[in-house]
Amino acid sequence: MDLFSDIEEPRLPFLIPDCSGYSYRWDPSLHAFIVKIPNGELIFSQHFFYQKISDRSVEYFQENDTYDWTCTDWQHISAEEFDQVTFTYVNWTRDHIEMYGKRIPLPRLTAWYGDPGKSYTYSGITSAPNPWNNGLRYIKEQIEQVTALSFNSVLLNWYRNGEDHMGWHADDEPELGQNPVIASVNFGAARDFVIRRIDDPSQKIVIPVQHGTLLVMTGELQHYWQHSVPKRKKVTDSRFNLTFRYIY
Numbered sequence: 001m002d003l004f005s006d007i008e009e010p011r012l013p014f015l016i017p018d019c020s021g022y023s024y025r026w027d028p029s030l031h032a033f034i035v036k037i038p039n040g041e042l043i044f045s046q047h048f049f050y051q052k053i054s055d056r057s058v059e060y061f062q063e064n065d066t067y068d069w070t071c072t073d074w075q076h077i078s079a080e081e082f083d084q085v086t087f088t089y090v091n092w093t094r095d096h097i098e099m100y101g102k103r104i105p106l107p108r109l110t111a112w113y114g115d116p117g118k119s120y121t122y123s124g125i126t127s128a129p130n131p132w133n134n135g136l137r138y139i140k141e142q143i144e145q146v147t148a149l150s151f152n153s154v155l156l157n158w159y160r161n162g163e164d165h166m167g168w169h170a171d172d173e174p175e176l177g178q179n180p181v182i183a184s185v186n187f188g189a190a191r192d193f194v195i196r197r198i199d200d201p202s203q204k205i206v207i208p209v210q211h212g213t214l215l216v217m218t219g220e221l222q223h224y225w226q227h228s229v230p231k232r233k234k235v236t237d238s239r240f241n242l243t244f245r246y247i248y
Contacts, residue, residue, distance in 0.1 A: 013046060014207050024225055030146055032214070036207070038197075040221025043146065044207070048185065049139075050216035057187040058211075060135050061158065061240050063088040074160040074238065079105070091130050092158060097123050101219070108164040114153030118247040122173055129153060136242075143202045143244055151183065151244035159191065162235030168226045171217075175247050182217045183244040186210065189237040195227045209241075 009026040012033050016022045021038040043218035049057070062069035066085045067077070077085075079094060091108045112120055113136055121127075132140075157166065171182050183185035184193075186209040188191055193215065197203040209215060217227075229241070 003081055012044070014093075014205065017203065032146065037221070037225075039224035040217065041220070041221040042207075042214035043214070043223075045146070045214040046210060047212050048146075049142070049187075049212035051212070052118045054187050057135070057139070058238070058240065061087075061090050061156070061187070069230035074109075074158075075163060084099055087114070089133055089135055090102055090156065092156075095125050095127075097125065108166065109158040109160065111156040111158075111226075112153070113156070114247065118153045120153060120173070120175065120245075120247060125203060127155075139185060139242060140244055143185060143214065143216075146214070147183055148158070148247070149181055151246055153247050154242050154244045157241045158238040159189070159229065159241070161237065162191075162232035165231045166227075166229040168228045170198070170226050171243075171245070172222045176222075176245055177248050179218075179220055180245060182222070184209075184215045185242050186213045187240045187245075189235050189239040189241075191229055191232060191235065191239050193227060193229060195221075195225045195244065198224055223246075 010033075012035070016024065016035065016037065023037065024033050024035040027034050030043070030045065032043050033050070035042040035044055037216050059069065064085050064087045082094060090111050092111050095106045095110050096103045097106060098104075110127075111225045112127035112129055114120075114131055116129070116131075119126055119128050136154060141152065144150060159165070171180060188211060190208060193207045193209045195205050195207070207215065
């Protein structure tokens with residue numbers, strides 16, 4: 001008899017529908033849940049990165065030559081003031097989209113890093129890659145050990161507080177290939193990551209992503225599901241989300 005056979009496996013920390021096509025299992029080798037959903041699969045590791053690495057990442061993303069990152073309210077730094085800041089490790093930008101003839105800033109800050117020539121276009125924004133730095137390369141290599149895949153680019157999103165958000169969309173741009181694998185890691189404030197069926201938006205799964213959480217989307221998911229990061233007005237701290245991709 002196995003000495004540890006009666007030890008209860010972890011329970012998935014969010015709800016999935018109790019019906020055909022949905023299931024999950026704990027993979028002790030990955031220290032992650034494998035979640036099956038119709039037309040897709042999720043890999044969810046709530047505490048993928050240790051506290052020390054996660055804390056250092058939050059610091060790493062904010063270090064700069066102008067403000068004390070530990071007490072700065074970045075949401076209220078004006079565009080002119082922000083443009084004068086030089087960040088030590090990440091080249092943050094304030095992207096804009098055209099909507100109804102107006103130029104509107106995205107409700108978050110972004111940065112694009114990757115191999116040479118791996119540009120990316122989404123929401124009418126084309127980003128040329130910044131070269132990899134040591135911190136991003138380290139995070140990428142840790143995730144690649146779980147996915148057994150290589151990534152050549154990463155989109156960083158900085159949600160300065162709960163007012164910053166991401167609307168409904170799918171990562172289905174042509175340069176991502178037929179069935180892209182999107183590996184998302186989160187540092188800082190906990191936020192809800194929500195997915196819904198495109199053909200039936202009432203089918204939703206709310207996934208709480210925390211400090212150090214890894215979430216990987218695989219299979220046909222981007223063809224049948226959308227995802228979003230809704231506003232959470234009670235959240236006052238920054239959340240940093242890195243989505244690793246392979247650009248063809």
